[in-house]
Amino acid sequence: METIVELTNVTKVIKGRTIIDDISFQVNKGEVFGFLGPNGAGKTTTIRMIVGLMGITSGDITIGGASIKSQFEEAVRHVGAIVENPEMYKFLSGYQNLVHYARMSKGITKEKIRETVELVGLTDRINDKVKTYSLGMRQRLGLAQCLLHDPDVLILDEPTNGLDPAGIREIRDYVRLLAREKNMAVIVSSHLLSEMEMMCDRIGIIQNGRLIDVQHMKEFVNGSEVMYELEVTPSEAALSILRTYYPHASATLSSNGVAVELPKIEIPNIVKVFVQEDIKVFGIKEVAKTLEDRFLEVTAEKGAATRG
């Protein structure tokens, strides 16, 4: 896979406070990269640095091989972006807004504008003033604005903020489509975990300005170990047995038994032990962890590690 966006040791200091601390990662063509973190973690700041809205204190960002610091025009040529809400000129029509941005890049024809409008499904309303648009339509116009010049990288900061479920789904579908069909690299930031789970191929987790993890979505959600819930009685006895046999696995009491995180291969052994110890086993089921569980877990762990 071809790397298109690369951040190397990017640091941002504002008024003596380190907002972004030594972040490095790459984004490849054709993938959707999720940027996940709680509010105030530095997602938006990082995105602003990628598109050149904010200066970089140290380190560098390259897009398509050109540095955003020293070759701004060459680097940003590859980028289409919505940074936070897609604010457009409300007193202009949707079409005039697009013409406005089309004039600022080279070689965008009227035909191309029309095509893009069709792609985002605004053909009927494109000549109305933007102030009459709903939030969803503005979001789509924002998307049209960043697709006009066929960028290699699409950057969407909180693209689903304030959208209804249908709108969210629409954006998600576009994003997946663009990455797959046009081989674009898409960088999406959000604090909504479920949404990222459905949209992204890889995610980077950012907390307190540090990038604490970059993983493939599937690996991230599942991890190497899976959680199992064992329906057993008496559960206290079962728990103490688990703790003696597997001191490293985290075992807890759950509503109707115990929950334990173990490799699959260990399950038959546990059952055997339970049977020997006269503990009744009613059922065993695999509990798929949600991104949310993993996220909270990872941020808690790494947060503690970095702090300690």
Next chain:
Amino acid sequence: MVNLIKNEWMKIFKRPGTFVMIGILIVCIALVGIIIKAQHNDKDFVQDSNWQQVLQEENNALKQQLAQSRTKIEKEFFKKEIAINEYRIEHDIPTREKYTVWSFVKDSSQLIMLAGLFIIIISAGIVASEFNWGTIKLLLIRPINRTKILLSKYLTVLLFALFLLAILFVFSTALGAILFGMPEKAIPYLNYFNGQVSEQNIVVHLLIDYGLSSIATIMLVTMAFMISSVFRNSSLAIGLSLFLLFTGAQFTALLSMKFNWAKYLLFANTDLRQYFEGTPMVDGMTLPFSITMLLIYFAIFQFLAFYVFKKRDVAA
């Protein structure tokens, strides 16, 4: 660059406020025209038959005053009046002229102040509004560097200024021609410079007059643009610039009576006509001095605007 200016032009003219401004300007010209027309009576106009004699007497009186006066400024003033009067007698150009279209254009050029107000409003908003609307983010992530974007905005403001001044000039000429009629023969404007009196075509004179009166406006517009770019606050830019537009000249005049350093102030230098038709505000000021001061102020304003705009972290 042409495309960027087109964009800015579109953003100015797609807002109703702009048309309100143009409308107010036109209405004001019309009002001035109507008021002057009402006060003015063509039938009263009779040329004194002995005007040459009157002028000669006036000149004698002026010469006496000249001999008595002590200050250089006064002397210059009397010399000028005498020279112009002599020129009139010699070339048969009567003092009292019929009120014509050109007199009206000259009178209505006072409205440059009003046009200046509107230009300042546009100038103050052109950068700050982008921040208010949040559109600055989408504007600055285009493959165009920030210097070009800001330059296109400044050029657009200048174009808009030219546009309003053109409206003022053309409309007052048209209205003047309708209300007061064209003069039968073109009466030249008598220009006094460096002790010499010369005739100047009245239209050329009026255009130069427009240009010179606009200098103060352009400097303030540049200042408003700078404030707008540095502080991202259009209210501050409008408020401060308008305050100076209306009071700057008076304040500077007051200061200049007491302090010599007042000549370094912007407003001591904006009215270049003082070197052509009057006396400088502070003794010892010359035309090259004022032009240098204006250029320094201009450079400072532009440097601040561009430097801050280029370095700014956009976090709005």
